[in-house]
């Protein structure tokens with residue numbers, strides 16, 4: 669079963685081009701200063717200017733100031749925004765760009781109702797909830813809480829690795845999968861064999 673793949677937490681052009689080489693559909697750049705994968709707007713826009721066509725750069729923000737978001741978006745018209753904090757739908761719409769909204773989900777959540785709060789989103793990203801950490805935790809959540817039918821395409825995230833991505837796609841049938849820590853050599857540095865294995869697993873599984 670083929671699936672689109674986003675490789676998140678890109679901090680350098682070598683990793684970006686390597687992920688494109690193996691077939692990444694989207695690359696994520698983290699503009700959250702507390703993340704070990706933080707990249708500056710200038711550096712990210714420089715990397716994005718070197719990407720081949722048909723690869724979507726994704727700008728990840730966590731309850732960011734509009735000045736930071738503007739400084740990223742002004743560098744390139746290709747950005748898709750990923751809001752990974754507690755942004756409301758009206759805050760997400762403010763920038764008049766396509767966006768995906770991340771939801772950090774846990775047992776007992778009504779995922780369908782949460783997804784329905786963002787009718788203007790291009791897709792919804794489902795990540796694991798961990799108290800005090802907005803994302804990139806490397807933790808799985810119980811995929812069985814995801815309803816079979818939702819009003820938006822789903823991007824599955826949270827603790828995915830080359831070893832579990834096929835099973836995740838088989839069980840959830842997401843529009844796309846998103847990985848950060850599961851394909852790293854060290855925080856912010858991607859592992860070429862892990863990226864290759866992850867993408868092959870997602871697309872050729």
Ligand SMILES: O=C(O)c1ccccc1N[C@@H]1O[C@H](COP(=O)(O)O)[C@@H](O)[C@H]1O
Pocket residue numbers: 676677696698700703704705728730752793795802803804805806807825826827828846847848849850
């Ligand atoms: O990657 C980060 O450091 C990060 C920081 C703040 C918010 C989100 C972040 N990453 C996103 O988290 C999920 C899951 O990551 P992982 O595969 O479990 O490491 C994914 O969407 C990343 O894009």
